Amino acid sequence: MNKKLKPLIEPKHFADTLRTYDDVDIFYDGVSDSFVTEKEFIANEKNKEKKINQYLTKPDQLLKNKTKKINPYPSQATPEAVGKLAERMERNAQMTGGKGPFTKTKIKKIKATPVDLNFKIPAPSISVPRPMPVDPEQVAMKQRFEQMLLQAQQQKAEENFKNNTQGLMALIPGATNE
Numbered sequence: 001m002n003k004k005l006k007p008l009i010e011p012k013h014f015a016d017t018l019r020t021y022d023d024v025d026i027f028y029d030g031v032s033d034s035f036v037t038e039k040e041f042i043a044n045e046k047n048k049e050k051k052i053n054q055y056l057t058k059p060d061q062l063l064k065n066k067t068k069k070i071n072p073y074p075s076q077a078t079p080e081a082v083g084k085l086a087e088r089m090e091r092n093a094q095m096t097g098g099k100g101p102f103t104k105t106k107i108k109k110i111k112a113t114p115v116d117l118n119f120k121i122p123a124p125s126i127s128v129p130r131p132m133p134v135d136p137e138q139v140a141m142k143q144r145f146e147q148m149l150l151q152a153q154q155q156k157a158e159e160n161f162k163n164n165t166q167g168l169m170a171l172i173p174g175a176t177n178e
Contacts, residue, residue, distance in 0.1 A: 011035070
């Protein structure tokens with residue numbers, strides 16, 4: 001089986017790269033699928049233009065083509081095209097897990113069963129927490145903390161009074177150090 005492999009580099013890109021970096025005047029002709037020199041490429045383009053101009057200058061051709069639509073696709077498939085299509089369909093079936101290209105799977109209909117929507121939601125139960133029992137140690141700790149705060153406030157007040165009544169602050173009327 002003679003199978004043509006896909007090139008690693010696209011021929012058009014290859015020709016453009018050679019032309020850009022190596023100063024080689026080579027072009028890729030996609031119609032004939034070959035590489036041609038610059039002179040051959042220009043000659044081919046001129047021939048294409050001549051054919052188009054001849055086609056457009058013939059009024060008979062224009063009239064025929066206006067009344068008759070040209071179909072660019074062939075009317076029948078060639079055996080090679082049919083074989084390639086079958087291969088692609090078979091490969092697709094294998095990739096997707098199907099049984100084959102020409103088999104259809106029937107969709108099984110599932111009978112719907114009705115669901116009873118008459119149900120009751122139970123009310124949430126809320127429990128109020130009981131007060132914690134008072135621990136005598138905690139009460140004593142709280143009293144000591146409050147006593148420490150009171151002593152700190154008294155010491156600060158005494159310090160402020162001492163600072164305001166001694167030194168230069170005592171001589172300036174109405175000045176306070178707060």
